[in-house]
Amino acid sequence: MSFLEMLDVLNERLILEGDDPIAFDHDCREGICGMCGMVINGVAHGEQRATTTCQLHMRHFEDNATITIEPWRAAPFPVVKDLVVDRSAFDRIIQAGGFVSVPAGSAPDAHSIPVRKEDADAAFDAATCIGCGACVAACPNGSASLFTAAKITHLSLLPQGQPERLSRAKAMVDQMDAEGFGGCTNTGECTAVCPKGIPLDTIAQMNTDYLKANAK
């Protein structure tokens, strides 16, 4: 049984007893949508490393153990109900610069712009971020640096991302600040709980781009 299925069972029982079910977010239940975030026994997505809550299984818990579940706690992620938080702040960070401007039309040939294998791999690693918000939840500063850095790195390593590279970093970091997230103190709590193992390197990349954008 998965963790979310356990909550389903619990909710069915609560409904039968005439109680309110516990509100929680979920969608894909296969570790790719980023909706199911919750802090389980003090760890975002639970103690199982590199695993989203939906991919966490009850066999990792002892029988009759008491499990404490909390929502992500950060001012920019207001709690909607129980375990459901509003992560629109992430959307606004993406809107600020997490895109590449390309002329619309038919899709270009896949091999028309060559990309070095190493760059493609690193960009892909960064692109695996599912925007779940665990990094913010785990950060003692409530910083969204890992998320923002993953998005910036993903684009800034690819040729298509070059023209807007610096303006993107500036816009996204400034938006992150405007949303009320804290600053990074390089504690590494984020990458430890990230279900996709996004590395701290991405934050160094973001810092470089942001510094360059401001030096201009």
Next chain:
Amino acid sequence: MTATIERGAATAPVTSPAPVKKPTRKRPRGFLSSSNGKKVVMAVTGAVMVTFLILHMLGNLKIFISKESFNEYAHALRTLLEPLLPYRTVLTIVEVVLVASVVLHMWAAISLARRAHSARPVKYVAKKSQANGYATHIMRLGGVTILLFLIWHLLDLTFGVVNPKGFDSSPADRMIAGFDPSRWWVAIIYFAAVVMVGLHLRHGVWSAFQTLGWANRDRNKGLRLGAGLLSAVLVVGFLSPPLAIMFGVVQ
């Protein structure tokens, strides 16, 4: 199933914070008001202070050569570039840069700490650190400890206010009298502070590289090791003169 559930913690105290303000600014905010900009200030001023600490440590170690050598060094600091520049010019410039660094470093630390505080208005009921929590606990607490020590240290050995030999004595005499075994409590303050500096820099030096964007997967191991080594060298270098004085090796 016999599970019981308790819903207090998750729902009760969670007041939904005021809706996040949509940024209204037209002009981009200044570099120094951004979280990243503050980190850069912290890294650069930190680097200035680390450079100073290294030179300061080397200077202290001169006490092992001789008292005269140490006094000459202290004197040379004041007369550096003397015929070209008036007495104490270089030293005064260094002092101004250092004071500015301490102030800016603290300003950045405090404003980041306040930002962090308002980003998490509701604390977790249960929170387990997954990265051993070292940086979280050591940096801010350690910083404050270092600052308190710095004030004491200046009063003791720079201005001689709390030093048994007072101000009208040679630097070496002040140092030796300051660490007289009868003043063991001074040594304890000093030891605690130096160790704190070491712990601060163990994370801080690596952190500065990361902040300035010079760290990456391949370099991290080396950088962490280097930060640890540098911190260890500083701790040993700063602790050996007082230890030598207390055990009578240097008199």
